[in-house]
Amino acid sequence: MKRRDFLAGAAAVGAIGAASAVSAPAIASGKRTLKMVTTWPKNFPGLGTGAARAAKRITDMSDGxxxxxxxxAGELVPxxxxxxxxxxxxxxxxxxxxxxxxxxxxxFxxxxxxxxxxxAGEMDAWIHHGGGQELWDELASGFNIKPFACGNTGVQMGGWFNKEINSVEDLxxxxxxxxxxxxxxxxxxGAAAVTLPGGEIFPSLQSGAIDATEWVGPWNDLAFGFYKVTKYYYSPGFHEPGSTLSCGVNLDVxxxxxxxxxxxxxxxxxxxxxxxMAEFNARNGDSLEVLLKKHGVxxxxxxxDVMMAIGDASGEVMREVAKTDALTTKIFDSYTDFRRKAIKWSDRSEASYWNARKLPFKYS
Structure with missing residues (x-):
């Protein structure tokens, strides 16, 4: 018997009173305690506090x-x-x-x-109105998970570097x-890219284990104190133009x-x-001023030229990923079709407005 079938069967038995000693009282009283684990340091601004808010929202909205x-991260599992x-x-x-x-x-x-x-706005549009959620459900269900969008950082910064990046050779x-x-x-x-959880980035940068890092943006980067060990702060973040955070729920639960x-x-x-998303937009500007004016970043x-080289390499990587399997191809096709339409509209709406807003007219 497949493990998922076993779990589903166990849940059904629990519903009629044969659940485990832990779950039976909770079901009988109509109340349940659910454990949420995160990939973020405790109380970390934006990401950790966002997870805490989501947990509290569910608790409060369900009236207990x-x-x-x-x-x-690390309290229950790494x-x-x-x-x-x-x-x-x-x-x-x-x-x-x-x-x-x-x-x-x-x-994923x-x-x-x-x-x-x-x-960020385009991601929300794809997930909720472009078929993204259905594809996400199809992907995650294979791992016994029901996923939801649960936060966004917006466009991220390109990262912190211990030297200037003037050409592709510098990477x-x-x-x-x-x-x-x-x-x-x-x-x-030609770079050597590694994945580290948030709590390990600063000591790795400080020790020289890594030469550079991206994290999120000024608000979070200020909190982690990257300015203490490196001063070159680059934009834009080609890698994360609208990073969606997620809440995954055990599918049986x-x-x-x-x-x-x-x-x-x-x-x-x-x-x-x-x-x-609103909080990151509110905090990043002020935090950038602190980094530049107080800490000399x-x-x-x-x-x-660098962004073009990165763009060419990005297209190469994305086309290769699309060939992973049939489901990835389907997700890639949906995503890129939506991207083409989104670019046409964004160029005429937000991009046009941003350019107009920078004109030197008197406003305040």
Whole structure:
């Protein structure tokens, strides 16, 4: 018998009173405690606090029927073991970034961010109105997980470097922390990209184990104190133009929830998805000013030549990923079709407005 079938059968038995000693009292009283694990340090601004808010939203909206207990990275399981913990039922939910699971399936990258991909607003549009959620469900169900978008950082910065990056040659041999497909793009250009959980980045940068790192943006980067060990801060973040954070629910747990409880989880995660994006937009500008004016950080932009080389390598990587299997091809086709349409509209709407807003007219 497949393990999932066994778990589903056990859940059904539990519903009629033959559940385990742990779950039976909770079901009998109509109340349940669910364990949420995360890939973030405890109380880390934006990401860790976003996970905490999502847990609290579910708890509050259910009027205590569902109490979500939060475990930061390392408290119950190590950061990168969150997926397996929820898939197997050791934990009930995770809050993370799906590209951390690319070792399970390359297609998970599409549901966080891919190089030169969709912005935050475009990601939401694809997930909710372009077929993305259905494809995500199909992918994640193979691992016993029901996924939801549960936060977004917006366009990220290009990263912190211990030297200036003036040409593609400067990337060769560079040891950089960059997860997801962005890391693979930089490998194609000669860098040595590695994946590290958030809590390990600063000591690795400080010790010289890595020469550079990306994380998120000014608000989070200020909190981690990267300015203490390196001063060159680059933009834009080609690798993460609109990084969606996720809440994955154990599929057996999801199916055991009532329709009302499922609606609570769905709406609580959607609320956090919007709230987190607003918070990053509110905090990043002020934090950048602190980095530049108080800590002497030197802001830089990648040259067009560097960005073009990265773009070419990005296309090469994406086309190769698309050939992984039939499901990845289907997700890639959906994503890139939506991307083409989104670019046409964004150029005429937001991009046109941003350019107009920079004109030197008097406003304030």
């Amino acid at each position: 029927q569902l109490t979500v207990k939060l475990f930061a 950061a990168f073991e969150s997926f397996d913990a929820v898939s197997s039922g050791t934990a009930d939910l995770y809050h993370a970034a799906e590209y951390y699971w690319q070792g399970k399936h390359k297609a 990258n599409f549901f966080t961010s891919v190089p030169y991909g969709l912005t 060769k041999g560079l040891k950089i922390r960059m997860p997801g497909l962005g890391g693979e793009v930089l490998r194609r250009l 999801w199916k055991s929830l009532t329709p009302a409880q499922q609606a609570i989880v769905q709406n609580a995660t959607m609320a956090e998805n919007n709230y987190m 030197q802001e830089r932009k990648f040259s067009d």
